[in-house]
Amino acid sequence: MRICVISGSPKGEMSVTLQYVRFLEQAFPDHTFAVVHAGREIRTIEQQEEVWNGLLTTVRESDGVLWATPVYVMLVPAQLKRFIELIGTRDAGEAFSGKYTAALTTSIHYFDHTAHAYLHGVCDDLGMRYVGFCSAHMQDLEEETFQEQFILFFSDFLEAIAGRRPVQRAFPQLPAISSHYIPESPPAAVDTHGKRMVILHDAEPGSDLAAMVGKLAACYADPIQVAHIRDAAMKGACRGCCRCAFDNTCIYDDGFRAFWDTYVVPADILVMAGTIRDRFFSAAWKQFFDRSFFNGHIPAFKGKQVAYLVEGPLGYLANLREVLTSLVMTEEANxxxxxxxxPGDPGEIDAALHTLAERIVRLSDRGYISAVTCPAVGGHKILRDELWGGMRATFKADDRYYRQHELYDFPTRNYLRRLGTLATSLVMSVPSIRREVVKNMPAYMIQPLQRSIETSTILAKRKAER
Ligand SMILES: Cc1cc2nc3c(=O)[nH]c(=O)nc-3n(C[C@H](O)[C@H](O)[C@H](O)COP(=O)(O)O)c2cc1C
Known part of the structure; x- marks a missing residue:
């Protein structure tokens, strides 16, 4: 069979992910693999029609399409995102429609699930027959147990193609939003309380997004900063070289760093405004997020209030919502x-923007950072373990930050707690005590919390103030 591999890595032949494809080539010598370097060649693909047509022919002539890409900032790299956008804008979906497809990523498993959900949704939208995915850790190929499973994954893909296996769509089609938002309510006069407020956007003139950005800015009595991300004057997308790992310096010498330092770093309140293109913000926004990787794993939004303005059917895109939420939560921001x-109704959008304008200043005044959920808690543990387990040898800037901020917070270091656990587990081996504990388990669980309520100085202070 002929497999068309769409490689998303900007590193081309030097891609980690592509080594997994090379493994498949050797494991399945009866099949041919034609690699389209969508990530590395995106500029040429954009500019040269014959290159675009050539790659569409490769897709058309294939029996199956394998997306092979690294995970970049919870999704695919901006270059591959752009490639997917081009399929839509150039109306080339027919080349992909009906093709059997599977996705292969390499990563450190940090939000690999959101990257896969995105790819799956895109494949569904293209009318492709999505068979499954393999999300490999970037070093998995070194293990023969993985190699065996990897062969099984690909065999299943080939069998699906050969047997014309019926495949169901997983992600429903997105509805078109019929809205033409023109603000109705007069400008408000919310006081920023001296907070530095920044709106970054990629709105097209006359769009709903442009109107939302304008309306939010008009909610404030004082002027706030509004900038189009195009003004970052990026020369290109992240190349994945990881030069930044040592000292947070990007290999690019362009306007991005100055833009970042002017708008993002000093902002107390940061609003990011984007239009949904396919199932994510635009490739331009994705490029912005990828380029912010020069910060490594240091939380660049820490302590800030963040909000989003979104044009498009976010209500149908739980995966996009998860990424947007997690981008903030994992950064120790709110x-x-x-x-x-x-909603389509201008009055309702006006009210939501006005409410946001007030609330975001109030939360900033109070320094509120919401409690985190599983993705942020789990994400921290993944990064902590990866850094400690080896990445810190090159990700020096991260390592310094993690040490300074005591983020290598392994429970194994908590010797007092370990002693407590040991003592409790020894006591629990006595049957009569165990029976007693089991009987009173709920009471034991809330005892320390009740003690905290009784001894809380915060509560005592509030009582005294009343
Ligand atoms: C800009 C950038 C962003 C990344 N973001 C993520 C991420 O969100 N999650 C993750 O698990 N790995 C992330 N990685 C790690 C890559 O996914 C991993 O190194 C991958 O194996 C690289 O594959 P490639 O050599 O084929 O490009 C990122 C790497 C870079 C350079």
């Missing part, structure tokens, strides 16, 4: 709100 144009 997500103050998301306003979309989905």
């Amino acid at each position: 997500l103050a709100g998301i306003v979309t144009n989905e």
